[in-house]
Amino acid sequence: MSGNEDKTSRFPAVGEDGAHSPDGRFYKEEIELALRNKGMPLEALRHDVTPATMHYLLVHFDVPAVDAREWRLEIKGALANPLSLSLEEIKQRPAVSTTVTMECAGNGRALLEPRLINQPWGLSAVSTAEWTGTPLAALLAEAGLADEAVEIVFTGLDEGVQGDEVQFYQRSLTIDEAMRPEVLLAYEMNRETLPPPHGYPLRLIVPDWYGMASVKWLDRIEAVGEPFEGYQMVSSYRISRSADELGEPVTLLKVRALMAPPGIPDFLTRQRLVRSGPVVLQGRAWAGRAAIARVEVSVDGGQSWADADLADRVSPFAWTAWSFTWDAEPGRHTLSVRATDDAGNTQPVDPPWTYHGMANNMVQRVDVLVE
Amino acid sequence: MSGNEDKTSRFPAVGEDGAHSPDGRFYKEEIELALRNKGMPLEALRHDVTPATMHYLLVHFDVPAVDAREWRLEIKGALANPLSLSLEEIKQRPAVSTTVTMECAGNGRALLEPRLINQPWGLSAVSTAEWTGTPLAALLAEAGLADEAVEIVFTGLDEGVQGDEVQFYQRSLTIDEAMRPEVLLAYEMNRETLPPPHGYPLRLIVPDWYGMASVKWLDRIEAVGEPFEGYQMVSSYRISRSADELGEPVTLLKVRALMAPPGIPDFLTRQRLVRSGPVVLQGRAWAGRAAIARVEVSVDGGQSWADADLADRVSPFAWTAWSFTWDAEPGRHTLSVRATDDAGNTQPVDPPWTYHGMANNMVQRVDVLVE
Numbered sequence: 001m002s003g004n005e006d007k008t009s010r011f012p013a014v015g016e017d018g019a020h021s022p023d024g025r026f027y028k029e030e031i032e033l034a035l036r037n038k039g040m041p042l043e044a045l046r047h048d049v050t051p052a053t054m055h056y057l058l059v060h061f062d063v064p065a066v067d068a069r070e071w072r073l074e075i076k077g078a079l080a081n082p083l084s085l086s087l088e089e090i091k092q093r094p095a096v097s098t099t100v101t102m103e104c105a106g107n108g109r110a111l112l113e114p115r116l117i118n119q120p121w122g123l124s125a126v127s128t129a130e131w132t133g134t135p136l137a138a139l140l141a142e143a144g145l146a147d148e149a150v151e152i153v154f155t156g157l158d159e160g161v162q163g164d165e166v167q168f169y170q171r172s173l174t175i176d177e178a179m180r181p182e183v184l185l186a187y188e189m190n191r192e193t194l195p196p197p198h199g200y201p202l203r204l205i206v207p208d209w210y211g212m213a214s215v216k217w218l219d220r221i222e223a224v225g226e227p228f229e230g231y232q233m234v235s236s237y238r239i240s241r242s243a244d245e246l247g248e249p250v251t252l253l254k255v256r257a258l259m260a261p262p263g264i265p266d267f268l269t270r271q272r273l274v275r276s277g278p279v280v281l282q283g284r285a286w287a288g289r290a291a292i293a294r295v296e297v298s299v300d301g302g303q304s305w306a307d308a309d310l311a312d313r314v315s316p317f318a319w320t321a322w323s324f325t326w327d328a329e330p331g332r333h334t335l336s337v338r339a340t341d342d343a344g345n346t347q348p349v350d351p352p353w354t355y356h357g358m359a360n361n362m363v364q365r366v367d368v369l370v371e
Numbered sequence: 372m373s374g375n376e377d378k379t380s381r382f383p384a385v386g387e388d389g390a391h392s393p394d395g396r397f398y399k400e401e402i403e404l405a406l407r408n409k410g411m412p413l414e415a416l417r418h419d420v421t422p423a424t425m426h427y428l429l430v431h432f433d434v435p436a437v438d439a440r441e442w443r444l445e446i447k448g449a450l451a452n453p454l455s456l457s458l459e460e461i462k463q464r465p466a467v468s469t470t471v472t473m474e475c476a477g478n479g480r481a482l483l484e485p486r487l488i489n490q491p492w493g494l495s496a497v498s499t500a501e502w503t504g505t506p507l508a509a510l511l512a513e514a515g516l517a518d519e520a521v522e523i524v525f526t527g528l529d530e531g532v533q534g535d536e537v538q539f540y541q542r543s544l545t546i547d548e549a550m551r552p553e554v555l556l557a558y559e560m561n562r563e564t565l566p567p568p569h570g571y572p573l574r575l576i577v578p579d580w581y582g583m584a585s586v587k588w589l590d591r592i593e594a595v596g597e598p599f600e601g602y603q604m605v606s607s608y609r610i611s612r613s614a615d616e617l618g619e620p621v622t623l624l625k626v627r628a629l630m631a632p633p634g635i636p637d638f639l640t641r642q643r644l645v646r647s648g649p650v651v652l653q654g655r656a657w658a659g660r661a662a663i664a665r666v667e668v669s670v671d672g673g674q675s676w677a678d679a680d681l682a683d684r685v686s687p688f689a690w691t692a693w694s695f696t697w698d699a700e701p702g703r704h705t706l707s708v709r710a711t712d713d714a715g716n717t718q719p720v721d722p723p724w725t726y727h728g729m730a731n732n733m734v735q736r737v738d739v740l741v742e
Contacts, residue, residue: 011640011642034402053566065414121406122403195424195425196425197412265532268404268489369381
């Protein structure tokens, strides 16, 4: 299922076993992916809304060059009234702004062992932005979905090779998910024109889902009569135990909390130096289509846990701020945080291993030296 | 000279030999640095001015939280009239906008072997932005520099540990360099408020120099009577052959050209797939305080070179666009580009190895498969 295992692949395999790396070291291809695909520095957890220059980014192929004056969105397939809309025509429709916490499905992958050789996220692939656009549901209603339509396929302008398959990035949603009122076609991020790497001129925003659903650089939207089985649906973004097992699709965000590491960092190791005394630990917690019920902090490596204070969340689709005052005593300590949602789901201490390294919501550990 | 070698360091050494990695694999600490410190995806070479969300970023410690309403810039030391200025007072002074190509001194470090364990830049740590601010020279003149002043020290609000030394980021310039008319105190990037990771509310911009000179999150500016010997002047940003050799300081940008890789990428390896026929290769070239005289392209792995066409440069402190039409025939090819400045300096094919991995301006190689 992975292109690395395909002996006829156009490009050489990466790593000694071709798919997974067994130890704590990484390959130059992973470094290049890490330099292209940007994490949110965790100190940005202080912001309700992440500045656009600090928002995480995963770009599968290249950021495409788009001339918005010539660009049009095609809406077609199993529907009565196909549409072809300019950016101006889309902006003339009702506008909605929604603050959304987005997380990459691969967040936490680099903490797995062995791990798939792929974008090597630590824990920084999450951010929150305010997206402005027009609801998709109204456009689909206007286009008159046919009775036989079961899914909507979204195609981006970004083209590349993955698993040795030449492809434009494509993902689908069921009709029910596509018609939810919070799903937007967005042309602004944080009240500014959508930046090129975030999908200029138009992207899909699917709140509560992992980020792969929010297709960027939209080219066309098609209603189809069969479930879509493109590469990004069946060969990636799966929760499975092997390359051969199809497993379950990645969908809604799993519950997670993160902490802004306290004190000051060591440049190279990123380990933290904290001055002794009261330290206010702060961060954010979120879960897809659920509210955060509880956030707990451990300052002794996970032996004991205490409740953090929760703030109101920024929007129904965004994270919840938490804080906890710790009396830091000199020495080495490991700080952890874990969240529980209102459906009773909580985070595991040990990483939930999957073949593709998706949806690893294990608890964060932050090593600090208090002086 | 490196903290890795200091057995009394607060934090553990990274890597097996503690300072340099001998083979093609990387450590998890390097991955975390690569995820924090952002490269410019090379397809952004298409832009005269890099969008802020695609501009490279090197943040030594954490992005500091600054309340601009309370922030003040202190200008003090060996001068007659110390100043303390609010952001509004700085904005009321004459404003200048300058388009500047900035490059990290460590760009190309990961292509060295062995390489210092440090921010593992490939070739993407370069970008161009339009900075708006007020010239530093006028403020220094107003402050009345004393005769004994030999350097100006710039201190940021970003604090951390490097080489086991707790420090705020600090760099100095000689009086002559600090008084050059193009040196700015900038509060806007690309005509927007300076984003937090780029130095909000105020940063120094030193055109023609590697990026380490352009101190972010300015806290104070001090005129001093002796050359400043802080960590970022004498223990880092040096061109030397060993940890013990002081070597030469990193200063002006060395000549370099880069190419936007043609065709489409493989997701994992970033190798390129190109359709056969005429392909317009495009990119940018730059050199500090010199103009680009010539850009040459090789499509046969460096055996032969041909001149590219040059455009006018965007500003006296910014890169020059180049283009070259290649008739791509099916098969595997290695594309390269090299620039020569008007002082006759050109790029080496082999990497110029230095202990700290600074100023490696070796020629870029791009592997492509034409089908």
